[in-house]
Amino acid sequence: MEQLRETPLIGRHTALGALVAPFGGWNMPIQYEGIIAEHRWCREKAALFDICHMGEFLYKGDIVAGGLDHLFSFPVSTIPVGRSRYGFLLNDQGGIIDDLIVFRLADAEAMIVVNAATADNDFTVITSRLNDPALIRDLSAATGKLDLQGPLSRDILVDLLGPEIAEIPYFRFIRMNILGSEAIVSRTGYTGELGYEIFLPSEKVTQLWDLLAANPGVKPAGLGARDLLRLEVGYSLYGNDLDETITPLEAGLDGFVNFGSPFTGREALLKQQAEGLRRAKIALRVGSRRSPRHHYEVWSGDTRVGTVTSGAFSPMLGCGIGLALVDPVVAATGTCITIRHENVTMDATVCGLPFYSGGSLRR
Amino acid sequence: MPATYYTKEHEWVKVEGNIATVGITDFAAHQLGDVTFVELPSTGKTVKQFEVLCAIESVKAASDIYSPVSGKVVSVNEVLDNTPEVVNESPESAAWMACLEMSDPGETARLMTREQYEEYLNGL
Secondary structure, three states: OOOOEOOOOHHHHHHOOOEEEEEOOEEEEEEOOOHHHHHHHHHHOEEEEEOOOOEEEEEEOOOOOOOHHHOEOOOHHHOOOOEEEEEEEEOOOOOEEEEEEEEEEEOOEEEEEEOOOOHHHHHHHHHHHOOOHHHEEEOOOOEEEEEEEOOOHHHHHHHHHOHHHHHOOOOEEEEEEEOOEEEEEEOOOOOOOOEEEEEEEHHHHHHHHHHHHOOOOEEEOOHHHHHHHHHHOOOOOEOOOEOOOOOOOOOOOHHHOOOOOOOOOHHHHHHHHHHOOOOEEEEEEEOOOOOOOOOOEEEEOOEEEEEEEEEEEEOOOOEEEEEEEEOHHHOOOOOEEEEEEOOEEEEEEEEOOOOOOOOOOOO | OOEEEEOOOOEEEEEEOOEEEEEEOHHHHHHHOOEEEEEOOOOOOEEOOOOEEEEEEEOOOEEEEEOOOOEEEEEEOOHHHHOOOHHHHOOOOOOOOEEEEEOOHHHHHHOEOHHHHHHHHHOO
């Protein structure tokens, strides 16, 4: 078995008494004081996440001539410098190899941020599709990433880093000096709250963590809370809701696909669109505190109609919530369905997204 | 004088006369993490020793709770319907789950005492 990797903060996590467990090939903190307490702290104050496991690739070269423009489900050349965009790396069948964010750092420079478990394969695929593999470098090991998420995050970062933080709109970023190193502060996140993702050299991560963690408004939060937070706002998790057999159309994420320019998988998606979807992503609410979970079955009467891809108890809603891939005949909002697993049965209703809309995301 | 016994599945049972009060141990509650749902048994349900009594869910997992003794459920702790977090706050006291009328008091011989349970935990 492959050795689990560890971030520079592993010593901090164990000193805090975190429950540490494997995630995407990494030994990561799942929880510190408790998943629900950390979730609530993020919704009310500011939660600090160690996200050093995620992958970062740096592309340097002409965006169009080098071949980067047609790699993802949207043309990188249309992203203005200083902004980022969410989308997909697809296979020929339109299946999702990974979901990612591209940061347009300069006219001829882009950073691609990918999931931890998929990073190595993503790099191989991306490199093979570029005109010259020397245009891109895998900076994952040298790059640290801390997320500060929650309604207090802006004020805390303004105090620590300067007033320019207050001027960053959603899905934009600035480059600035942090602790003597070049860093990127991006107004993005995975929680539905106002928040920032900070990229800086991995050797500076512990120092920044300590500065942030010293603020009384900040508490560390693990991947358990992060999963609850993202599900409450309906964000997909790669490996659960998305994989190589699922297309962005099936995943209900066609808004992140630009059909106006060529990309790998485009023809397959157009064909799927023309023929009609055989399965669709739904959001569902359970009529009790019971949690649907990954792989639970979705039934309509006596017919199996699909599978739960993500599920949890929502502390904000006080009921079970989930995402599922189902037969489109039960995809309409308000449709009554049943979730089954072994001897457990729960009644649920198809609903809209997000489940929770009270977050500070666009405040 | 009530006596409390423990199971390998981490339930506790407090026996007073022929009434057995059942819950899960501090160790079990800690392992589960934040408890989000307790499926209480129906009153009147009869159950055999070590059969499924009810179910519990946490943020992390769903699990069954097994009855430490045979008997008939005579009351349940309805507080847990809306505040299952009591299981994390007070697993071995306030978060009792059900009271059973025992059908065979001799069954406690198949359970562990506190000392035996702690020894069992040390071996895990």
